[in-house]
Amino acid sequence: MIFGGIAAAIAVMTTLVFPFWNLIPSTVTEVVTVKAVDQSGCYVETKDHFVVKIPPCNAQPGQNITASFDGKIREREKQI
Secondary structure (H helix, E strand, O other): OEEEEHHHHHHHHHHHHHHHHHHHOEEEEEHHHHHHHHEEEEEEEOOOOOOEOOOOOOOOOOOEEEEEEEEOHHHHHHHH
């Protein structure tokens, strides 16, 4: 009975608490390389080769800029 309670607690924690924490952004600031620019922002490549979109941006492709983005995008991308 104790093991069943522990298993139930673990099941509740992994389905209710863990996904909630993924919704809270973890902001990372680093120097990135601009790969493409459109009307809504820039597509930049991080130092570990992830491409993320940065909203308002007036840089040119090939430039290195300092940008802030949600660092959890890396974990989400790896899960896909």
